[in-house]
Amino acid sequence: MAERISLEKLLNTRDLAGYRTSDGKTIRPKCLIRSGALAGMSEKDKEILYGEYGVRTVIDLRTGLEAAEKPDPEVPGVKNVFNPILDEETAGFTHENEDGEGVDMLEGFLKHAKSLNGHPEIYINRLYENLVINEQAMKRYGAFLNQVLEAEPGAVLWHCSAGKDRAGMASAFLLTALDVDRETVISDFTASNEFLQKETDGMTALVRSRTSDPNLEKCAEILCQVHESYIRGAFRIIEDRFGGMDSYLENQLNFSREKRDRLKERFCI
Numbered sequence: 001m002a003e004r005i006s007l008e009k010l011l012n013t014r015d016l017a018g019y020r021t022s023d024g025k026t027i028r029p030k031c032l033i034r035s036g037a038l039a040g041m042s043e044k045d046k047e048i049l050y051g052e053y054g055v056r057t058v059i060d061l062r063t064g065l066e067a068a069e070k071p072d073p074e075v076p077g078v079k080n081v082f083n084p085i086l087d088e089e090t091a092g093f094t095h096e097n098e099d100g101e102g103v104d105m106l107e108g109f110l111k112h113a114k115s116l117n118g119h120p121e122i123y124i125n126r127l128y129e130n131l132v133i134n135e136q137a138m139k140r141y142g143a144f145l146n147q148v149l150e151a152e153p154g155a156v157l158w159h160c161s162a163g164k165d166r167a168g169m170a171s172a173f174l175l176t177a178l179d180v181d182r183e184t185v186i187s188d189f190t191a192s193n194e195f196l197q198k199e200t201d202g203m204t205a206l207v208r209s210r211t212s213d214p215n216l217e218k219c220a221e222i223l224c225q226v227h228e229s230y231i232r233g234a235f236r237i238i239e240d241r242f243g244g245m246d247s248y249l250e251n252q253l254n255f256s257r258e259k260r261d262r263l264k265e266r267f268c269i
Contacts, residue, residue, distance in 0.1 A: 001187060004195050005033070005053065007045045012036040012163040012195040015053070016171070016188070022179040025268035030054055030155050032148070032267055034171045036163030036196075037062070039070035049157065050075050056154025059147055061085045061140070061166045081147055085140045085166045090130055109203065110210060113219045120222045128234045131169045132248075133241065142253035144170050145177060149263050162199070164192035164226045172231060173253065176245050177260045178268065182235070189231045200224040 002014040013036065017029035030053045038058065041049070049055045059081045060072055065088050072080050116123050131137050148156050160166035168189045175185045193200075200221060207220040235245070242248040249255045 001191055005048065007048060008042040009040050009045055010036060010038065011199055012192055013049070013157075014191075014195065016175070019175060019178075019180050019184055019188070021264060021268060022181065025264060027178065027180075028267055028269050032174065033155055033157040034163060034167050035157055035159040036167070037066075037070055037159055037161050038072050038157075041073065046073065046075065050078060054154045055157045057081065057147070057151040057156045059083055059144060059156065059158040061144070061158060061160045061170060063088045063091055066161055079152060083140050083143055083147065085137050085144075085160070085170075086130060086134065087136065090134060090136070091127070109220065109223075110207065110216070113207070113216055113223060116219060118215045118219060120219045124222075124230060125233065127165065128169075128230050129237060131166065132234045132237050138252045141170060141173055142255060145173060145249075145253060145255045145263075146259070148174060149259055149266070162192070162196060162224070164196065165230075168192060168226060168231070169234065172234075173249070174263075177249055177255060178264050179260070186228050186231055190226055190228050193225050196224065 002016050002018065004011075005013045005015055007013055012034075014034060015029060016027050016032040016034065019027045021027075033049075033053065033055065055078060057079050058072055060067055061083055063084050063086065064082075067082060067084075074080070113120070131141075144158065148158075158167055158170050160170075172185050172189055175188065176182075203224050204217055204221050207217050211217070238245060238248045242252055246257075249260070250257065
C-alpha cells in the first residue's frame, strides 16, 4: 500500500507510487499524490511537498466555502486548480449559523452530526450516491482526470478536506483509469482510516468534552472514517446504472481509452 508522506501537520498525504496496473506497469514515484486539506502545513511540509516531491499542480476538490475558509497556500511555480466536486447543499454540510455568521470547526461538526439524528449511514449513502451520479460531480471528476493528464511537468496533488471521501473517489477513478485492480483501489480507499486515526481520536475526544451523548460521539467517529462498503456501493451504482467502470469513465467522465493509455504512459513505468 502507498505509505504516508512523513509531514509535520498533514496526516493523510501519500504518494500512490508502486501500485501495479493490469499489464505489469507500476505508478512512478513522486508523481501522483492524494491528500487532505493543505491549509496549516508547516514550512518543512512545504519544503517536502514542493521541493522533494516536486508538486507543481494542486487540485482542490472542496466546496467554495471550504476553500475560502482555509485556502491553499500560494507557492511560486505551483498551479492551484479549484475544482469543487459538490456544492455545499449537495455535500450536506454548512459552516454557518442561521444568521449567516460563521461557526468554529467543532460547533459546525456537532451541528452536522446532530442533524443526522443518530443515523450517519443515511447521510453517507446519499453522499456516495451523489459522488457518482450527480451531474456536477461527474463533470468535475471528469475534469479532474483531464487536469491530471494535462498537468504541467511535476507531481500532481489533489485533496478535499480530510482526503477520504471526495479525494478518495478521485483516487479510485484515477487508479481505475490506470487499470489498477479493484481490490487495490478499495484497499487504498480504506487506508485513510489508518492515516486519520489520530484526527479521528481527537475529534471524538472533543465531541466527548462538549456533549455527554454517546450516540453523538459514535456518529462523530463514523463521520471521521471510511468503510469499504462506501466505495463498493459506489461501484455497484456505477455498474447498475452505467454498465461498469469502463463505460462510466468514457461516457460519463469523458475519459476515453486513448486518454487512459496516455495517462499510463506518463505516470507509469
